[in-house]
Amino acid sequence: xxxxxxxxxxxxxxxxxxxxxxxxxxxxxxxxxxxxxxxxxxxxxxxxxxxxxxxxxxxxxxxxxxxxxxxxxxxxxxxxxxxxxxxxxxxxxxxxxxxxxxxxxxxxxxxxxxxxxxxxxxxxxxxxxxxxxxxxxxxxxxxxxxxxxxxxxxxxxxxxxxxxxxxxxxxxxxxxxxxxxxxxxxxxxxxxxxxxxxxxxxxxxxxxxxxxxxxxxxxxxxxxxxxxxxxxxxxxxxxxxxxxxxxxxxxxxxxxxxxxx
Amino acid sequence: xxxxxxxxxxxxxxxxxxxxxxxxxxxxxxxxxxxxxxxxxxxxxxxxxxxxxxxxxxxxxxxxxxxxxxxxxxxxxxxxxxxxxxxxxxxxxxxxxxxxxxxxxxxxxxxxxxxxxxxxxxxxxxxxxxxxxxxxxxxxxxxxxxxxxxxxxxxxxxxxxxxxxxxxxxxxxxxxxxxxxxxxxxxxxxxxxxxxxxxxxxxxxxxxxxxxxxxxxxxxxxxxxxxxxxxxxxxxxxxxxxxxxxxxxxxxxxxxxxxxx
Numbered sequence: 093x094x095x096x097x098x099x100x101x102x103x104x105x106x107x108x109x110x111x112x113x114x115x116x117x118x119x120x121x122x123x124x125x126x127x128x129x130x131x132x133x134x135x136x137x138x139x140x141x142x143x144x145x146x147x148x149x150x151x152x153x154x155x156x157x158x159x160x161x162x163x164x165x166x167x168x169x170x171x172x173x174x175x176x177x178x179x180x181x182x183x184x185x186x187x188x189x190x191x192x193x194x195x196x197x198x199x200x201x202x203x204x205x206x207x208x209x210x211x212x213x214x215x216x217x218x219x220x221x222x223x224x225x226x227x228x229x230x231x232x233x234x235x236x237x238x239x240x241x242x243x244x245x246x247x248x249x250x251x252x253x254x255x256x257x258x259x260x261x262x263x264x265x266x267x268x269x270x271x272x273x274x275x276x277x278x279x280x281x282x283x284x285x286x287x288x289x290x291x292x293x294x295x296x297x298x299x300x301x302x303x304x305x306x307x308x309x310x311x312x313x314x315x316x317x318x319x320x321x322x323x324x325x326x327x328x329x330x331x332x333x334x335x336x337x338x339x340x341x342x343x344x345x346x347x348x349x350x351x352x353x
Numbered sequence: 354x355x356x357x358x359x360x361x362x363x364x365x366x367x368x369x370x371x372x373x374x375x376x377x378x379x380x381x382x383x384x385x386x387x388x389x390x391x392x393x394x395x396x397x398x399x400x401x402x403x404x405x406x407x408x409x410x411x412x413x414x415x416x417x418x419x420x421x422x423x424x425x426x427x428x429x430x431x432x433x434x435x436x437x438x439x440x441x442x443x444x445x446x447x448x449x450x451x452x453x454x455x456x457x458x459x460x461x462x463x464x465x466x467x468x469x470x471x472x473x474x475x476x477x478x479x480x481x482x483x484x485x486x487x488x489x490x491x492x493x494x495x496x497x498x499x500x501x502x503x504x505x506x507x508x509x510x511x512x513x514x515x516x517x518x519x520x521x522x523x524x525x526x527x528x529x530x531x532x533x534x535x536x537x538x539x540x541x542x543x544x545x546x547x548x549x550x551x552x553x554x555x556x557x558x559x560x561x562x563x564x565x566x567x568x569x570x571x572x573x574x575x576x577x578x579x580x581x582x583x584x585x586x587x588x589x590x591x592x593x594x595x596x597x598x599x600x601x602x603x604x605x606x607x608x609x610x611x612x613x614x
Contacts (some may be wrong), residue, residue: 140405152438153407165406165504194477217565243426272614275536280614352532353541 093310095119100167100282104205113177113192115339123214124348125341126153126166126200127207127318128176129325130194130334133158143205145243146222149252149320151276153344161195163206164171166344171195172204178337192249194334202334207318208277209341210255212348214243222263223343224303232339233257234298236316239280239291242324250324253292254314256283256298258306267313269320276351283314300338356380361428361604365436372443374453376600383476385429385538385609386578386602387414388468389437391455391595394419397464399507403585404466406504410513412537414605417465422456424467427605432456433465438597442570446590455595463595468603469538472504473609477531483524484523486565493600494518495559496578500552501543503585511585515543515575516553517559520565528574537612544575545597551575561599 095103100120104111116125131139132227136158143150154165161172171275173195181188181197189242214224224231233255240252259267264284274278285288295312296303306312322335336342356364361381367373372451377386392400397419399508404411415426422433434456442449452458475485487494494516501513520528525545533541544551556573557564561580567573583596597603 140398140401141416144401144405144413152405155402195476 093175096121097303100345101169103343104167104170107177108174111258114158115340116177116341116343117211120343122221122347122349123171123349124153124166124212124344124346124351125209126344127209127322128172128179128283128334128336128342129205129207130172130202131319131325131330132199132332133201133203134329135247138248139205139321139325142245142248143321146155146246146320147275148279148282148316149242149318151208151278152171152205153208153276153346154206156328158203161198166346167342170342173198175340176336176340178340182326182333182335184331185326185350190337194348197334199272205323206342208343208351209318210278210315211341212351213274213275215270215348216268216274219268220266221266222259222267222270225258226302229304231304232301234303235300235319236287236292237323242288242320247328248324250327251291252282252319253300253319256295256303256314258304259313260310264311271315278304278316278318281313282311282316285311287312287314300324357382361606362430364604365428365431368438369432369435371453376601377438377604378472378600384471385414385427385605385607385612386470387605388470388583389433389595389597389603390464390466390468390536390582391433392466392586392591392592393460394462394464395507396591399509400466401587403503403509404582406506407581408536409539409543409577410503412469413466413537413605414469414537415487416466419464420461422459424465427467427607428603429606431603434459436473437468437597437601439599439601439602441596443587443594443596445592446587447516448567452600456597466582466606467603468582469612470579471539471576472602473538474532474535474594475534475608478528478561481518481531483528484533486510486519487563488546490565492565493562495564496561496580497548497553497575498560503581508589509585511581511588512552513543514561514580515583516562516578517556517573517575519571520574521568521571523570525574532576534613536559539577539579542574543577548573548575
C-alpha cells in the first residue's frame, strides 16, 4: 500500500488488523490527523469546559458519546480503541505502558476527545513555499512549556505548550495569514520572536520533540500546541487516561481544506 | 445617558440598579451582545457537548463556573443574575414568568452559557452597504424552524432554527464573505435561496420574530440562529431554566471586531 495516497479508511483498517503500528506522519496526504485523549466521564465535563475556554491549544474536532468506541463526524465507523497505531495508558499521571489495541481496557464510562493537530496547516505552508524545518530535517517538531496561562476549568489548570517553526523574516506575515485561516487546528501563531517573552529561556533544548536548525535571517514562530491538554491532564494525576502515542495519530476522513470553512 | 455611545460597564450598572429594563438593540455600538441560558449542572455536560457538536447555531462565548454569577472573559465583573434587563424563567418547558432580577432564584448548581448573537455581524454588513432589512423596518428579525438536523448530545436533540435577511442578488457574495469572517457569532449563511429546500414552506409567516419586506431582485439568505439552543432545551422540558427575554441581551465588553480573530 502507498501510504501517502491511500484513503484514511484503508489505512485505519490496516491499523485495526494490527498490520501497521508505526508513526502516521505523511500518511493519507490532504487528510487531517487527530490527537486522542480518553477520560472517565467524571472528568469529562471539566475537560470539555477546559477545551471550550482554551480553543487555541485545544481545538476539539469531535467528542464521543459516553462509553462509545465509534466516531460519527470525523471518521465514520472508526474504532477508537483499535484504529490508532499506538496508544499510551497513564495511571495517576505516570506512563504505564504502550499498546497497539486498548479494547481490553475499555470502560463504559469512557469519553474520547479528538483534538486537531498542526500537521493540517503544514501542508498549506509548504504549498506556499514557507519552509517547515522539522519536515525538511525529518525530525519531531520542537515544543516548549511557556508562561502563558490557560484558563482553568474545574480540576484542570496549567500553562500553554507551544510548537516552534523557524520562518524567514520575509515569510512571517504569509505564515500568519495561512495558519490564521485554520483555527480548528491551532490557527495563527501565539508569539513571534524573542522566546523569553513567553518564558522560554533555553530555545536549544525543547521540553518535547527535537531541536531544529534556525538559519540566519529566520525568526522563531510559536503556535499553540496539542500537547497542552495532555500536559494539563497529567498534572491533575487522574486514575486512568488513554492517549495516542506521540506521532501515532488517528487519520480522519476530514480533508484539511475543509477545516478552513 | 446616550445608550449608543455608553460603555458596556456603564449600561450594565444601570441595568443592575433596575434603572433600565428595555431591549438592548443598538446599545453600546461596536460591542457584542450575548444570549443567556442557565441550566442546572446535571444538564450542563449534555448542553456543553451539544454546543461543541453544533458550533454554527450555538457559538459559546463563555461558560460560567458552576454556581458562579460572575463572568471573567466577556464581561469582567458582570452579575449574570442582575445585568440583563429582562429574564425569563421556564419550568418543565413552560414560560413561568419574566423578571428584571433573578438573584432570588439562584442556585449553587447553576451553570450559565453565554451564546454569540448575529447582531455582531450586522454592523459590518451595514458598514459595507449590505442592507439589513429588519433594522431598516425597526422589526425583530424573522426566524424559522427548519429540517436541518442538529447533532444530538445526551438528552438534547432537534432541528436548527435560522434567521432570514433578504439580500440583493449582487450583494450575496459580499454578505457571505463578511459574515464568514465571524464564526463565533454564527458565521456564513447556512442556506441561500429557495426556502423549501430547508423545510420552510411559508416564508411569509416566520415561527419567531416578524416578517420583513423582500424587494424585487432580493434573495432570502438564512443564517444559523441563537434561538436553536433555547428551542432544543425547551423540547427536553427541564425542571428549571433561566434565559434572557428576547431582545434583552447581555452587553459584553468584547468588541465585535475582536470576534474575527
